[in-house]
Amino acid sequence: MSDYSPMKYIYHPLSLSTVQGALALRLIHLHPSENFEKELQCELEEISVGPDQIADPYRDNENVVFAALSYTWGEPTFSKSLYVLADRKNNPAGEITITENLHAALKYLRRHDDTVVLWVDAVCINQSDIQERNSQVTQMATIYHVASEVLVWLGSESPFNDGQLCLDFFTRLGHCLFPIKEDSKSQRTLSTKSTIDHEVELFQKTTSPGVVNAFLERFWFTRLWVIQEIIFAKDLDVFCGRTSTSWFAVEYGLGKLLEMNRGQYTERSLTTIRVMSQIRNGRREVDPFYDLFRFSNFHCSDPKDRIYALLGVMDDDSWIDGPPVVSSTVDYTDSVENVYTRFAIERWKVERSKKGPVIRDRRTRKREVKGEKMRDSLMQMLILAAAYERSREMISRRSLPTWVPNWNAPLRFTPMAYSSRYDSSSYGVPFRDMEIVENVDLSKSILLFTGIAYDMVEITVPFEISSTEPKELVSQFLSVVSEFDQRYIQLHFANGGIYTPTKEELGKALAATIIANEELWEVGPEKTERKNFPQSFFRRLQASDYTPPAALDEWTGLSTLLNDMTRSRCLFATGKGYMGITTDEIKPNDIVCVLGGMKMPCILRTTRGEVAQIKDSVMIFPESRDFRDDETFKAYCKERDFSDPNKFQDNGTFKAYFDELSHGTDGHLTFDFIGDAYIHGLMDGNVAESLGSTMPDRCMMLPIV
Numbered sequence: 001m002s003d004y005s006p007m008k009y010i011y012h013p014l015s016l017s018t019v020q021g022a023l024a025l026r027l028i029h030l031h032p033s034e035n036f037e038k039e040l041q042c043e044l045e046e047i048s049v050g051p052d053q054i055a056d057p058y059r060d061n062e063n064v065v066f067a068a069l070s071y072t073w074g075e076p077t078f079s080k081s082l083y084v085l086a087d088r089k090n091n092p093a094g095e096i097t098i099t100e101n102l103h104a105a106l107k108y109l110r111r112h113d114d115t116v117v118l119w120v121d122a123v124c125i126n127q128s129d130i131q132e133r134n135s136q137v138t139q140m141a142t143i144y145h146v147a148s149e150v151l152v153w154l155g156s157e158s159p160f161n162d163g164q165l166c167l168d169f170f171t172r173l174g175h176c177l178f179p180i181k182e183d184s185k186s187q188r189t190l191s192t193k194s195t196i197d198h199e200v201e202l203f204q205k206t207t208s209p210g211v212v213n214a215f216l217e218r219f220w221f222t223r224l225w226v227i228q229e230i231i232f233a234k235d236l237d238v239f240c241g242r243t244s245t246s247w248f249a250v251e252y253g254l255g256k257l258l259e260m261n262r263g264q265y266t267e268r269s270l271t272t273i274r275v276m277s278q279i280r281n282g283r284r285e286v287d288p289f290y291d292l293f294r295f296s297n298f299h300c301s302d303p304k305d306r307i308y309a310l311l312g313v314m315d316d317d318s319w320i321d322g323p324p325v326v327s328s329t330v331d332y333t334d335s336v337e338n339v340y341t342r343f344a345i346e347r348w349k350v351e352r353s354k355k356g357p358v359i360r361d362r363r364t365r366k367r368e369v370k371g372e373k374m375r376d377s378l379m380q381m382l383i384l385a386a387a388y389e390r391s392r393e394m395i396s397r398r399s400l401p402t403w404v405p406n407w408n409a410p411l412r413f414t415p416m417a418y419s420s421r422y423d424s425s426s427y428g429v430p431f432r433d434m435e436i437v438e439n440v441d442l443s444k445s446i447l448l449f450t451g452i453a454y455d456m457v458e459i460t461v462p463f464e465i466s467s468t469e470p471k472e473l474v475s476q477f478l479s480v481v482s483e484f485d486q487r488y489i490q491l492h493f494a495n496g497g498i499y500t501p502t503k504e505e506l507g508k509a510l511a512a513t514i515i516a517n518e519e520l521w522e523v524g525p526e527k528t529e530r531k532n533f534p535q536s537f538f539r540r541l542q543a544s545d546y547t548p549p550a551a552l553d554e555w556t557g558l559s560t561l562l563n564d565m566t567r568s569r570c571l572f573a574t575g576k577g578y579m580g581i582t583t584d585e586i587k588p589n590d591i592v593c594v595l596g597g598m599k600m601p602c603i604l605r606t607t608r609g610e611v612a613q614i615k616d617s618v619m620i621f622p623e624s625r626d627f628r629d630d631e632t633f634k635a636y637c638k639e640r641d642f643s644d645p646n647k648f649q650d651n652g653t654f655k656a657y658f659d660e661l662s663h664g665t666d667g668h669l670t671f672d673f674i675g676d677a678y679i680h681g682l683m684d685g686n687v688a689e690s691l692g693s694t695m696p697d698r699c700m701m702l703p704i705v
Contacts, residue, residue: 028124067147382673
């Protein structure tokens with residue numbers, strides 16, 4: 001009689017540990033078999049990982065020895081079976097249906113004569129128990145951190161034999177660095193660089209580039225969950241069919257392929273190589289929102305996993321010292337919009353709890369980095385909120401605040417970086433650290449800034465470039481630039497071709513504005529390729545007189561770059577004569593604002609369509625409460641005491657205003673966030689300099705909904 005049952009396996013709830021900080025897990029004990037075709041049989045065991053083991057996963061512990069599987073579910077068809085046997089603890093028997101890819105992984109990882117102990121999410125988490133799923137996903141990074149090793153399953157071998165060819169090549173390179181001697185363990189004796197380079201050249205000559213491209217196009221390489229699984233692993237081995245090697249060999253081999261690339265690999269493959277060759281040992285980005293942007297091309301089946309799959313990586317830089325600490329909430333029953341909004345709020349709370357005092361030296365204009373982190377993180381969030389698309393339904397229902405990025409959408413354009421060469425557009429403007437007014441209905445939560453509504457948008461000329469053919473693209477680009485130049489001159493009567501805000505030649509100012517003075521490519525692998533572009537762009541734009549030359553040879557080489565710079569962007573001019581570039585969502589009468597503590601100017605729009613009026617150079621919004629009328633706020637602005645950031649934190653008037661907003665925005669002036677902007681001549685404390693002693697009368701509350 002068989003000792004397993006064909007009935008569906010019934011999970012028992014994981015035990016609640018009596019030890020604070022302990023972690024309850026199920027583990028698969030995969031039974032051995034010499035027959036590859038035999039059905040998969042296992043036992044499920046629950047263990048508890050103590051807080052000491054979590055804090056120091058490298059310590060010896062016989063009770064916590066298992067391998068965590070990193071894989072992709074594959075097609076969501078559960079056509080294969082894993083049979084759970086009844087055990088001595090009277091745990092029930094039953095059948096768990098699994099995907100074909102997981103079934104193949106377990107078949108190849110199963111040993112002939114010994115049990116394999118594994119943690120596999122699809123089996124070890126009761127996927128139908130949302131509460132358990134929420135709890136285990138919160139601990140996912142910790143699970144991979146305490147595992148003895150992580151086994152990467154890339155899938156079964158393909159007809160190209162790409163897995164074996166590439167993994168064997170990586171193994172050979174690994175042996176060049178760490179030769180295995182018969183009488184001892186691996187000993188590090190570095191081979192000469194020429195030997196390694198010869199091995200790479202031989203592989204590239206004898207192996208079709210299509211093999212490497214096919215290998216790197218395996219879905220595992222673009223699965224979002226693998227990021228934290230790789231980062232937190234103590235030890236990694238990579239499997240493809242019957243072939244395996246160490247992660248070190250894969251990482252090193254990919255780096256050498258990139259180093260010796262001669263244009264034979266696809267752009268997608270090169271992107272994969274860059275990420276995977278640096279993911280464990282590369283520079284850690286300190287901003288969690290940039291992590292979400294950096295891995296936006298990776299895939300996940302549930303949009304909520306855009307956040308949940310990276311929680312352990314993003315929190316507190318904790319993976320550097322381990323163990324990971326996840327401060328954010330996991331709730332798969334919540335809406336996607338609420339998950340994104342709650343994450344933004346929780347990240348703001350984390351950053352606020354870590355921030356130090358803001359100290360400014362009025363002479364050197366230097367600021368203490370410790371006090372900047374929260375504002376830099378919020379700035380990154382605002383930049384990305386404008387860069388990601390929003391569905392029409394999301395806009396009409398206002399289900400996501402305009403200051404929260406829609407992480408599951410495509411990028412409309414590459415975000416600007418705003419390098420350190422600019423101090424800040426808000427330098428010298430008195431401000432209170434931004435607050436978030438959290439609402440029970442998260443979609444109505446408010447990002448509250450102090451700042452200055454400085455100017456209004458007068459004209460907009462979007463880069464409506466439809467062609468991808470190089471010559472036609474350049475022609476359309478120059479046509480847009482010519483139209484903007486003419487409309488700007490008509491609006492501001494540019495005398496003698498001079499750009500008044502900076503007193504420089506108008507054509508040079510316009511060229512700098514179009515490329516955002518290099519801010520469009522301050523980060524990214526293309527930086528070195530583009531370093532000589534600004535000078536050549538100025539020269540070509542001025543020589544063209546905004547009309548396509550007969551020979552476009554010099555321009556066509558820049559067509560890809562021009563397309564990247566101008567995609568979904570718009571040139572605009574303001575009432576005060578400034579010109580800038582921002583998202584093509586901008587409209588006339590939008591407000592140019594300087595938000596307290598932010599490096600860049602921002603474009604806001606009144607939520608209910610109020611149009612500002614200019615009175616004595618001061619922007620006024622009729623029929624809405626204006627916080628500038630409050631005498632306490634005026635007194636604070638006039639003091640401009642940057643050395644005491646807590647002074648305004650306890651301001652009673654602000655607290656009253658905050659409480660009013662938490663109960664609703666009726667009667668209050670509120671704004672939608674449209675986008676960040678590069679504005680030529682307004683990036684380096686120019687607002688405070690131009691307003692001088694009148695600045696306190698211009699400071700106001702800017703609630704963004």
